Amino acid sequence: MSxxxxxxxxxxxxxxxxxxxxxxxxxxxxxxYGFIGxxxxxxxxxxxxxxxxxxxxxxxxxxxxxxxxxxxxxxxMGVLIESPGCFPSLTxxxxxxxxxxxxxxxxxxQEVIKVLKKVRMEGAAGNKxxxxxxxxxxxxxxxxxxxxxxxxxxxxxxLNGLDADGMRIMREVFLDIISDGKRSIIVSSHLLGxxxxxxxxxxxxRHGKMICQxxxxxxxxxxxxxxxxxxxxxxxxxMILGCKYSRMELDEAEYIRIYDxxxxxxxxxxxxxxxxxxxxxxxxxxxxxxxxxxxxxxxK
Ligand SMILES: Nc1ncnc2c1ncn2[C@@H]1O[C@H](COP(=O)(O)OP(=O)(O)OP(=O)(O)O)[C@@H](O)[C@H]1O
Ligand SMILES: [Mg+2]
Numbered sequence: 001m002s003x004x005x006x007x008x009x010x011x012x013x014x015x016x017x018x019x020x021x022x023x024x025x026x027x028x029x030x031x032x033y034g035f036i037g038x039x040x041x042x043x044x045x046x047x048x049x050x051x052x053x054x055x056x057x058x059x060x061x062x063x064x065x066x067x068x069x070x071x072x073x074x075x076x077m078g079v080l081i082e083s084p085g086c087f088p089s090l091t092x093x094x095x096x097x098x099x100x101x102x103x104x105x106x107x108x109x110q111e112v113i114k115v116l117k118k119v120r121m122e123g124a125a126g127n128k129x130x131x132x133x134x135x136x137x138x139x140x141x142x143x144x145x146x147x148x149x150x151x152x153x154x155x156x157x158x159l160n161g162l163d164a165d166g167m168r169i170m171r172e173v174f175l176d177i178i179s180d181g182k183r184s185i186i187v188s189s190h191l192l193g194x195x196x197x198x199x200x201x202x203x204x205x206r207h208g209k210m211i212c213q214x215x216x217x218x219x220x221x222x223x224x225x226x227x228x229x230x231x232x233x234x235x236x237x238x239m240i241l242g243c244k245y246s247r248m249e250l251d252e253a254e255y256i257r258i259y260d261x262x263x264x265x266x267x268x269x270x271x272x273x274x275x276x277x278x279x280x281x282x283x284x285x286x287x288x289x290x291x292x293x294x295x296x297x298x299x300k
Contacts, residue, residue, distance in 0.1 A: 008060050010024075028201065032187060049061065077151070080142055091129070092136075138158060139162075142173070155187045157188055157190070158170065158187060225284070264281045
């Protein structure tokens with residue numbers, strides 16, 4: 001079966017600036033593809049090209065095995081890049097109805113209510129768009145992208161401005177969309193902790209080039225595990241541990257982390273023998289955020 005998105009050697013220049021440069025990207029069907037990269041790395045530009053909003057200067061984009069200019073595949077895409085084009089003085093419902101009319105959707109009213117319910121905005125359908133909060137506007141944008149039952153959703157920073165409940169709802173919406181294994185979502189975000197809760201695949205872009213693509217389980221396997229601890233005398237503990245373990249650091253929460261292959265039992269008993277009283281100890285592994293930061297450091 002073909003992939004939802006297959007991109008090879010994609011290029012885009014803005015004058016002399018190479019925004020996207022020989023980029024390759026594969027989004028399997030049924031994936032929630034977390035698209036990550038620092039500011040200005042080319043995420044929105046790539047997404048705009050996938051959606052046909054701006055022309056590319058080279059390379060190919062295939063959607064479900066077909067050329068991305070194919071009108072049938074284009075019609076099955078839902079897009080939220082930057083803010084949705086809404087009329088400020090009209091209600092959320094009326095804005096949605098206009099979008100439904102643009103997309104020539106049958107049973108428009110029913111469909112609009114259905115997608116507003118999905119993002120838990122049915123209670124605010126009568127609000128003027130301009131009076132919506134940032135998070136509410138974001139949900140309206142996602143509801144709009146869901147109109148027409150798209151096969152591929154392209155969402156640029158959809159989690160910005162959402163509260164904890166909004167994030168949870170979005171996760172449910174994403175999982176619901178991909179549940180039949182055929183639909184796919186590309187979602188760019190700087191909220192890596194949130195992204196990690198839901199993404200099945202990742203693509204990391206840097207200076208317009210894809211530097212790494214992997215599945216969630218590949219990420220999990222390559223994230224280092226560590227023993228973290230606190231003790232009464234942290235300075236002495238660091239010194240003693242430094243004699244035995246080579247890969248050690250102090251994290252932001254002031255835990256000493258040991259990345260060498262070891263167990264909590266081994267560390268605690270070693271420190272006990274040295275007269276150190278450990279007050280807290282646990283094992284964990286680094287998450288997407290730290291993996292990403294490490295990768296960026298390596299690149300520099
Ligand atoms: N219309 C434009 N004209 C000129 N340069 C542009 C234009 N759009 C984007 N760029 C440049 O292309 C590069 C990639 O921008 P892009 O918006 O794709 O980055 P991004 O990864 O989405 O960043 P962010 O995380 O800040 O949203 C940047 O250097 C940006 O300044
Ligand atoms: Mg962007």
